[in-house]
Amino acid sequence: MSEQALLLVNLGSPASTSVADVRRYLNQFLMDPYVIDLPWPMRRLLVSLILARRPAQSAHAYASIWWPEGSPLVVISRRLQQAMAAHWPEGPVELAMRYGEPSIEGALVRLASQGIGEVVFAPLYPHFADSTTTTAVEEARRVIHEHGLSLRVRLLQPFFDQPEYLDALVASARPYLDDGFDHLLMSYHGLPERHLHKADPSGAHCLRGADCCQRAEGEVLAACYRAQCYRTSEGLAARAGLDPAKWSVSFQSRLGRAKWIEPYTEARLDELAGQGVKRLLVMCPAFVADCIETLEEIGDRAREQFLQAGGEELRLVPCLNTHEAWLPALATLCRRAPLQL
Ligand SMILES: C=CC1=C(C)c2cc3[nH]c(cc4nc(cc5[nH]c(cc1n2)c(C)c5CCC(=O)O)C(CCC(=O)O)=C4C)c(C)c3C=C
Numbered sequence: 617m618s619e620q621a622l623l624l625v626n627l628g629s630p631a632s633t634s635v636a637d638v639r640r641y642l643n644q645f646l647m648d649p650y651v652i653d654l655p656w657p658m659r660r661l662l663v664s665l666i667l668a669r670r671p672a673q674s675a676h677a678y679a680s681i682w683w684p685e686g687s688p689l690v691v692i693s694r695r696l697q698q699a700m701a702a703h704w705p706e707g708p709v710e711l712a713m714r715y716g717e718p719s720i721e722g723a724l725v726r727l728a729s730q731g732i733g734e735v736v737f738a739p740l741y742p743h744f745a746d747s748t749t750t751t752a753v754e755e756a757r758r759v760i761h762e763h764g765l766s767l768r769v770r771l772l773q774p775f776f777d778q779p780e781y782l783d784a785l786v787a788s789a790r791p792y793l794d795d796g797f798d799h800l801l802m803s804y805h806g807l808p809e810r811h812l813h814k815a816d817p818s819g820a821h822c823l824r825g826a827d828c829c830q831r832a833e834g835e836v837l838a839a840c841y842r843a844q845c846y847r848t849s850e851g852l853a854a855r856a857g858l859d860p861a862k863w864s865v866s867f868q869s870r871l872g873r874a875k876w877i878e879p880y881t882e883a884r885l886d887e888l889a890g891q892g893v894k895r896l897l898v899m900c901p902a903f904v905a906d907c908i909e910t911l912e913e914i915g916d917r918a919r920e921q922f923l924q925a926g927g928e929e930l931r932l933v934p935c936l937n938t939h940e941a942w943l944p945a946l947a948t949l950c951r952r953a954p955l956q957l
Pocket residue numbers: 627628629630642651652670674687689741745747748805806807808841869871902903906907908909
């Protein structure tokens with residue numbers, strides 16, 4: 617029987633913290649129509665406006681969290697790739713990034729040239745979004761079609777409610793939970809509201825009523841990023857035995873003037889400090905690897921904001937990264953991936 621490769625896929629980072637490299641990365645990322653979902657001329661205009669100032673700001677932020685070996689996201693993803701080899705006897709474990717290097721194209725072409733018959737394509741996003749999952753899958757589809765690759769591809773499904781993922785999250789948070797805290801904030805990457813409406817197959821669910829995400833089921837739940845984030849938090853809180861008054865959900869990393877999904881993390885930080893929360897724990901379950909959004913946005917900027925608002929301590933729970941509970945969990949999730957492309 618031919619080998620079955622595992623291809624781990626994450627978002628990607630700039631090649632370095634130089635303003636030029638950050639501009640190149642942001643341009644590739646933001647010009648993706650799944651990320652900024654406007655017709656090309658408007659997208660080009662908007663991205664050019666963003667690129668006037670953002671690369672310098674982001675380069676500064678990246679420089680503050682960069683490691684000697686490179687971008688934390690890429691370095692951690694490499695470590696995960698290496699660690700997964702022991703949990704994936706089926707074949708080689710490869711790594712690809714949607715933007716920048718190593719590319720999805722390079723990885724799939726290399727695997728096909730090695731005679732690999734089947735690949736488990738694993739976007740490392742627990743929650744479905746067109747700007748993450750769909751764009752990675754469509755890039756794989758393009759590469760396979762354009763290069764005429766004869767590969768069978770299994771596709772890891774969003775795993776926001778899967779016991780293996782939730783148990784690994786609880787295991788990774790356990791030492792922090794046991795240390796004592798006043799409140800646990802689960803801060804997810806945000807999304808423009810427009811993306812939710814577009815993805816909603818019923819055309820009538822998303823953001824209609826305060827509890828729409830609590831009621832989402834079936835194909836609506838499968839397409840609603842916000843509802844999936846709430847399911848993760850509810851599952852995590854239940855497993856960890858958290859008091860409902862001691863945890864909440866928020867959404868971070870807004871960009872531009874459009875309305876993004878609420879509640880916003882920045883607003884929650886002030887509210888929590890105002891309610892007398894002194895020791896705040898923050899988890900970021902939308903990311904499986906620490907990155908600029910966790911280390912800089914939460915670990916630096918959110919911490920400063922919370923302390924200024926009257927809080928005493930903000931502890932950031934690391935992402936799953938290469939946690940010992942995550943490796944077998946990820947392998948199990950990947951073995952469940954259905955044949956898709
Ligand atoms: C319209 C803009 C953006 C959408 C939509 C978006 C969705 C989205 N992103 C992630 C995961 C990550 N995003 C990261 C960085 C990042 N994201 C955006 C914009 C959008 N993201 C920007 C401009 C950046 C770059 C950093 C900055 O300038 O602020 C990262 C980290 C990358 C790194 O190198 O560390 C991740 C991971 C998800 C899960 C998501 C949809 C829900």
